[in-house]
Amino acid sequence: MAKHIVDEFTFSLSEVKPCLADNMRVRIIAQFETDLAPILEILFLYFRNANYSRNLHCVTTKRAGQSTTVFGSGRVAMTFLKNEQEAIDRLRELSNTFSKAYTYLENTGPADSETVEKKENINALQIHKLLPQTDCGECSESGCFAFATLLMNGEREIDDCNPMKLRENADKRSNLVKLIQPIDLTNIREDRSDLAEFLGLKR
Numbered sequence: 001m002a003k004h005i006v007d008e009f010t011f012s013l014s015e016v017k018p019c020l021a022d023n024m025r026v027r028i029i030a031q032f033e034t035d036l037a038p039i040l041e042i043l044f045l046y047f048r049n050a051n052y053s054r055n056l057h058c059v060t061t062k063r064a065g066q067s068t069t070v071f072g073s074g075r076v077a078m079t080f081l082k083n084e085q086e087a088i089d090r091l092r093e094l095s096n097t098f099s100k101a102y103t104y105l106e107n108t109g110p111a112d113s114e115t116v117e118k119k120e121n122i123n124a125l126q127i128h129k130l131l132p133q134t135d136c137g138e139c140s141e142s143g144c145f146a147f148a149t150l151l152m153n154g155e156r157e158i159d160d161c162n163p164m165k166l167r168e169n170a171d172k173r174s175n176l177v178k179l180i181q182p183i184d185l186t187n188i189r190e191d192r193s194d195l196a197e198f199l200g201l202k203r
């Protein structure tokens with residue numbers, strides 16, 4: 001089984017099979033050699049459209065019809081991929097996200113349990129309350145509630161609603177960001193040497 005190394009993360013594909021829903025697509029299982037349990041809740045707060053299962057100890061996120069489940073054990077399952085190469089590309093991207101999540105953990109600490117609970121119970125009604133509620137249709141949806149549902153599912157972005165960019169809606173926008181993506185890993189700067197030490201991989 002070929003091992004793939006992306007900075008501090010090593011993974012291998014343990015299974016590649018046709019998707020049950022479409023046999024032209026593949027589903028895969030990969031195993032990371034790093035324990036992902038410490039960053040699971042951080043990933044949950046970062047991924048849009050994510051579910052967190054405390055029982056199975058995993059986080060699932062969906063994007064463009066593809067589903068990715070990350071287990072605390074380091075196992076990752078993905079569905080609806082074009083081929084094995086796409087799987088490897090996605091796993092490389094994921095390694096980068098894990099790296100940022102570990103940096104976040106090291107710098108900021110674990111995810112706040114109250115925020116995790118809030119995100120577990122998020123619904124379209126809560127999102128709708130933070131939108132302008134004018135049903136203006138500028139976003140090309142039938143109204144703010146339809147937009148709220150798509151936003152919750154990760155199919156639209158907050159910036160697709162132009163009125164939310166107005167100064168008068170700044171507080172609503174900031175509360176909405178906190179609700180749907182309480183942790184933003186995008187701009188996290190990693191210190192590779194610190195990270196390797198933190199992961200117990202000092203080389």
Ligand code: SF4
Nearest residue numbers: 136137139144147161
């Ligand atoms: S653009 Fe914004 S305010 Fe207008 S309908 Fe869409 S979500 Fe509502």
